Amino acid sequence: MIYTLHHMRQRMLEPLNLAAETGQMMLQPAANFFAPARFAQASLEMVGRVTRTYAKPDFGLDIEETVVDEKPFCQLLHFANRYGRTDGRKILLVAPLSGHHATLLRDTVDAFIEEDEVLITDWTCASQVPLSQGSFGLDEYTAYLMDFLRQTHELAGEQGFHTVAVCQPTVPLLAAVSLIAQQGLPHQPRSMTLMSGPIDPAAAPTEVTELAGRHSMEWFERNVIHKVPFSHPGAGRGVYPGYLQLAGFMAMNPDRHLEQHANLFYDRLRGDHASAQRLTDFYDEYLSVLDMDSAFYLETIDRVFKRRELACGNMTWHDQPVDPSYVTETATLTVEGGRDDISAPGQTVAALDLLRGLPDSKKAHHLEEGAGHYGSFAGKRFHNSILPRIRSFMDEHA
Template sequence: MPPFAYELHEISHFALAPARAMTDFAQLWLKSPANPFSYTHVGKKMMATVELFERLTRRYGKPGFGFEATLVGGKPTPIVERVVWERPFCRLIRFERQFDGGDAPQQAKLLIVAPLSGHYATLLRGTVEAFLPFYDVYVTDWADAKTQPLSAGRFDLDDYIDYLVGVCGHLSKTHDGLDLHTLGVCQPAVPLFAAVALMEAEDSPHSPASMTLMGGPIDTRRSPTKVNKLAEERGCDWFKQHCISAVPLGYRGAGREVYPGFLQLAGFMGMNLDRHVNAHLELFNHLVEGDGDSAEKHREFYDEYLSVLDLTAEFYLQTVDTVFVRHRLPRGEMTHRGVKVNPAAIRRTALLTVEGENDDISGVGQTLAAHDLCVNLPDSMKANYLQEKVGHYGVFNGSRFRNQIVPRVLDFHAAGDTAAARMLSVV
């Protein structure tokens, strides 16, 4: 990146502050029920215009999960979020369900490993919500690198794997006799797979009962997408030169080298620019027409989608090099702190892979590749499911995820190492 690129980004945001203040005032005036102009067609267009401007120039903060209750066994059950494990770059959140007296069912633990790829863990809000009735659910809440002072130290892919091993150990130490299942969405597929392989190689008692990998880049040489091809063509040095910047003054992490979240967001938006432009045009039309429900759905999605965080430079560059440029895991060359990651060591942790037919981030076959690496895992403990008519986001969110993918994950966990697991496989 050019020198002071992050500073220029901050300056441009602050330069728009007066205009945003004017739009705030305009919205108050236009939305006032006492203002007859707000009921006219021109007034509605002006109101839609100022809202779009405000939303497109806003700095979106970290969202919350916002769960208040779920249904367990058909009964409404309150939920309390608790941080049960914490390190400088990650908090483990438990969605503790508040049962009355002896009504607590004996349900397994589910660790959902959220991606560290520019968005907050709340991007998996729908994923978490779908599993709350069936598991004691935990999720990794990764920190925004610009909020972590230099004194917090480095954080790279090896540290990420260490964190996952530590979390599995923490959740296994409860000695409640309940299984621990793990689920990695997209980016975590590789470090979760590596963490399990390392635990299995040490015959660790903390190895999870299963790992479900969803839309993950295990082997990006298969059905390579535009994202995969770009990384392989340009190499790690290009990303280091063009994508890394220092956090400016004004943040706790000032001076830390990061891959800024606004760059990742720009990349995602650029991949489907027409779709995002059309979505905002539709929002404008919904606001003018008074279609509150459709407008609110748009707001909810983009409030989440436009909330981004920074990644430490060392984690980003190591991930690009290991996963997308050198393909170290499928080539048998991946190491963790000098120790080889050996997928052949996986013998006890069942494996389920889930892919989306129209995934333009992790192509079909990239996650399925994990099965070829687990040569000593019995076929009865492996299954793959290809979900038709969904893209990358639909693998872990939306109606097809809730109605078709979630039941297969539940059935796989229930099947264990029986013949039922084999029947789930759709390759």
């Protein structure tokens, strides 16, 4: 019912959004030299942004992506090397399924393709997946990754490949690599980089871990799971709606978001459109969200955050035990941001203790002091410090 009301609200606001955007365009000539017109235009921009429905963004890179594989809940995209090289590293980049689209890693992909080829998981909004495709839980997610690892191996051939997971998928990627090693399959990556993810949430409590611990599973199912309205292809599917996830993100730091929108308004008044554009680019991405299948969301809360199955050695995949100690060949680098308030330092490096069969010479950890959660995979610290460390590690274990 709540999802339906939200959908109705969005449709009702469309005329207001259209009026605000039309007003902005009409005021543009006068806004160039008339201060009151700039004020009116900036005010209408605020109205337009509040009433807009943010669609899934494009990657918008100078190298166009191609679809390598398309599954009901995910498509695998390929980005060639920017300069057409085919001898660079082959990297499977696992984007998080945690409310935002894979384009959140646009800067990450853009940086990698300067030297490498990248395949990236592009998760599908669950409200767009018909019920006939079944549910999508943690086991299905892990199975997808195992198949994507196989496909990346086939692309790379004898050269071998590497894999990188950002945030949420660190747990299923470690599980997938462990299962492939347990089964003695050939498509084991040369290296695995786990970035800012909840391998052991209890290692360093955050608001996220406290929320998971504070409420029962019944509370989560009752309060955050809603049925997709009949106007969507996935009508009737239980989902954790993206708009609720976004509200949770913004509630963690509301003052910062209000300050940024005030900055946007005053940048427009001053005519500093370059600064304003940087803010609008960020929020166009940040405010674009997707829905997650209820099975995946609830299992993540229960199995990753509450019961800590992987960290405690109790994780299974379709009733088969997941044992990271079988990983003996895939060198592993963990990366954490010193100021990460979502996956705090200590949560990700815990993976190295689970890899008991991996020699210490194939394990490494990088703590980026001063980096927040997003700073671990985008921005200056990522480009200047973290990315060179990842590439160096990959080359060391190629």
